[in-house]
Amino acid sequence: MYKLNVNGTSYEIDITASESLSDVLRDRLGLLGVKVSCGEGECGSCTVLVDGKPETSCLKLGRQAEGQEITTIEGMGTYDDLHPIQEAYIEEQGFQCGFCTPGFIMATKAFLDSNPNPTEEEASEAMSGNICRCGAHPYIVKSVLKAAEKIRG
Amino acid sequence: MANNFEYLRPTTMGEAVDMKSSHGARAQFWAGGTDMMLQWKAGITDFDYCIDLTYVPDLDQIALDGDQLRIGAMATLDDLDLQSGLHPLTEALGETARMMCTKQTRTLATIGGNLCNASPSADLSPPLAAMGAQARILGPDGERTIPLTEFFTGVRKTALADGEMLTEIVVPDVGGDVAASYNRVARTVVDIALVSSAAFIKLDSSGKITKAGVALGAVAPTVVRVNKAEDLLIGCSLKEAANGVANKAGEHAIATANAITDIRASKEYRTDMTSVLTQRAIGRCVAILEGNG
Numbered sequence: 001m002y003k004l005n006v007n008g009t010s011y012e013i014d015i016t017a018s019e020s021l022s023d024v025l026r027d028r029l030g031l032l033g034v035k036v037s038c039g040e041g042e043c044g045s046c047t048v049l050v051d052g053k054p055e056t057s058c059l060k061l062g063r064q065a066e067g068q069e070i071t072t073i074e075g076m077g078t079y080d081d082l083h084p085i086q087e088a089y090i091e092e093q094g095f096q097c098g099f100c101t102p103g104f105i106m107a108t109k110a111f112l113d114s115n116p117n118p119t120e121e122e123a124s125e126a127m128s129g130n131i132c133r134c135g136a137h138p139y140i141v142k143s144v145l146k147a148a149e150k151i152r153g
Numbered sequence: 154m155a156n157n158f159e160y161l162r163p164t165t166m167g168e169a170v171d172m173k174s175s176h177g178a179r180a181q182f183w184a185g186g187t188d189m190m191l192q193w194k195a196g197i198t199d200f201d202y203c204i205d206l207t208y209v210p211d212l213d214q215i216a217l218d219g220d221q222l223r224i225g226a227m228a229t230l231d232d233l234d235l236q237s238g239l240h241p242l243t244e245a246l247g248e249t250a251r252m253m254c255t256k257q258t259r260t261l262a263t264i265g266g267n268l269c270n271a272s273p274s275a276d277l278s279p280p281l282a283a284m285g286a287q288a289r290i291l292g293p294d295g296e297r298t299i300p301l302t303e304f305f306t307g308v309r310k311t312a313l314a315d316g317e318m319l320t321e322i323v324v325p326d327v328g329g330d331v332a333a334s335y336n337r338v339a340r341t342v343v344d345i346a347l348v349s350s351a352a353f354i355k356l357d358s359s360g361k362i363t364k365a366g367v368a369l370g371a372v373a374p375t376v377v378r379v380n381k382a383e384d385l386l387i388g389c390s391l392k393e394a395a396n397g398v399a400n401k402a403g404e405h406a407i408a409t410a411n412a413i414t415d416i417r418a419s420k421e422y423r424t425d426m427t428s429v430l431t432q433r434a435i436g437r438c439v440a441i442l443e444g445n446g
């Protein structure tokens with residue numbers, strides 16, 4: 001059994017040797033907000049925070065995450081109490097189909113934690129590890145800047 | 154997908170090396186897994202034992218130690234980026250790291266993994282080779298240190314014997330006025346380098362170049378140093394290096410390159426670009442040392 005800390009809760013779970021962290025989060029813990037698209041670390045859909053840093057969970061072994069603090073989109077906000085980043089994405093229409101959105105929001109969280117007052121160029125660069133197939137990138141950059149504004153208050 | 158494997162978790166370097174020695178080629182180290190996961194899924198690599206290095210302490214330090222720059226094998230590309238401000242050479246390595254992967258894969262990908270994977274187009278090999286970096290290796294019989302250029306023996310092949318692991322990269326003699334620059338051409342930012350070149354320059358107190366390194370990536374099975382270009386640079390002033398010498402160094406780069414044509418680019422394009430990129434790298438080093446970097 002392996003101990004995983006996810007969204008503030010501690011779990012004891014059976015994890016097979018080759019199981020990726022994204023599979024563990026989705027299949028064992030039912031955290032379906034973790035999206036897997038390319039499965040090769042290029043698209044950023046499966047981005048989660050590990051000890052506050054963004055990581056593509058499809059490339060990491062589930063067992064490698066033992067003892068680390070994992071945050072997924074489910075740990076960000078609720079329907080009734082959205083995280084300011086989620087509010088900003090809704091207000092600025094930072095998505096169309098929404099599949100890539102959890103990954104973008106987690107990448108945004110890590111980015112704004114390290115740079116609370118970014119320029120448009122910095123925001124655009126910071127979002128370059130995530131791909132939006134609908135092409136909402138300009139709105140995503142606006143969402144990031146709006147979220148920064150909201151968090152700064 | 155290949156067969157499942159057994160997961161081993163050493164908590165000291167000694168234990169990691171013992172595990173590798175006892176299982177030999179049937180075991181593979183797993184660092185960030187950004188190459189391993191893909192190669193394993195694709196069946197390119199097959200092994201029975203995965204030795205996870207995540208829980209081995211002290212392998213992820215980036216620090217100045219006297220006149221040496223020491224980079225632990227488990228330091229990530231993101232660590233390199235974040236430590237850019239430590240030294241002019243970490244500045245160049247941080248800039249290189251930011252060209253690689255994406256933010257959320259740089260947090261996983263390690264320096265040791267990039268070098269041990271031994272891809273001819275790996276981005277860290279040319280700048281580190283140009284700087285004269287050495288690889289520290291731990292094995293069942295103890296430790297040894299070899300020049301990074303000898304660490305690579307072929308495409309995806311290293312000098313690591315069964316039972317050995319890379320523990321650290323050491324760049325000696327980093328004191329004084331030094332600068333480095335790495336340049337590559339790639340189709341897109343997440344694509345691998347089609348061809349690349351790095352330069353390193355060290356000045357003496359009179360402003361003459363006392364040490365130079367020029368290394369090319371993706372034009373041979375391993376990274377190659379352009380000795381003739383280095384010899385040309387040594388003894389020059391920065392002005393001479395920028396005017397004319399860089400150009401000649403570029404010609405030596407062309408003569409050293411042994412590029413191939415593949416799906417990404419032609420031999421001719423790669424060869425021509427070695428000169429362009431080498432001149433850019435030298436020009437950038439000069440600009441940094443003149444205070445205009």
Ligand SMILES: Cc1cc2nc3c(=O)[nH]c(=O)nc-3n(C[C@H](O)[C@H](O)[C@H](O)COP(=O)(O)OP(=O)(O)OC[C@H]3O[C@@H](n4cnc5c(N)ncnc54)[C@H](O)[C@@H]3O)c2cc1C
Pocket residue numbers: 040041042181182183184185186187188189190206226227252253254255258261262263264265266267268269270274275276277313317318319320342343344345346
């Ligand atoms: C989306 C994406 C983009 C990428 N872009 C780039 C790029 O632009 N440029 C580039 O150069 N690379 C790129 N890569 C490749 C990759 O990220 C790097 O090669 C990475 O640095 C490998 O490190 P790792 O820790 O993930 O290694 P792993 O995958 O864990 O290991 C790689 C190999 O090294 C061995 N190994 C690891 N550590 C040690 C050690 N200490 N001692 C002995 N053997 C060891 C392993 O056994 C394995 O054979 C990219 C990868 C992805 C997924």
